[in-house]
Amino acid sequence: MMSGPRLRTLVGAIAVPALLLGACGEDDSLGQRIEVTDELLMPSFVLTEFDIEGDLVVPEGALIASVVNGGFVEHNVGLEDGLLSDTLWTFGETTTLDLGTLAPGEYVLYCDTDGHRTSGMEATLTVLPVIDGVMTIADAE
Numbered sequence: 765m766m767s768g769p770r771l772r773t774l775v776g777a778i779a780v781p782a783l784l785l786g787a788c789g790e791d792d793s794l795g796q797r798i799e800v801t802d803e804l805l806m807p808s809f810v811l812t813e814f815d816i817e818g819d820l821v822v823p824e825g826a827l828i829a830s831v832v833n834g835g836f837v838e839h840n841v842g843l844e845d846g847l848l849s850d851t852l853w854t855f856g857e858t859t860t861l862d863l864g865t866l867a868p869g870e871y872v873l874y875c876d877t878d879g880h881r882t883s884g885m886e887a888t889l890t891v892l893p894v895i896d897g898v899m900t901i902a903d904a905e
């Protein structure tokens with residue numbers, strides 16, 4: 765059985781080198797650590813002419829997206845080989861899209877309205893692993 769002071773010493777020994785590495789930027793695998801909350805499992809997507817924007821980096825798990833039409837023609841959004849949202853006909857209209865339970869990886873989001881995908885309404889949804897309730901977003905570059 766580990767005593768209290770011994771445990772604190774161990775935690776300190778692990779945390780300090782990680783901070784030093786982060787400060788020096790020597791380890792690219794260290795990034796922004798984000799505690800995964802229910803809110804993160806409900807990403808928001810904004811559909812415009814002709815783009816899909818919003819929370820495109822999400823944690824693994826059961827994801828339900830809220831979707832808003834930020835444009836002036838009809839749009840929808842779905843995962844390639846997955847469910848498609850209802851079509852949003854007017855600016856400001858909203859819906860939700862059940863993305864299911866996604867494993868870590870990259871997925872393609874697109875708008876299925878005629879011609880919109882080829883006009884730019886395609887985006888990569890990056891699903892990151894969650895370890896002990898935390899996902900880590902790698903620093904750019």
Ligand SMILES: [Cu+2]
Nearest residue numbers: 839875877880
């Ligand atoms: Cu569209």
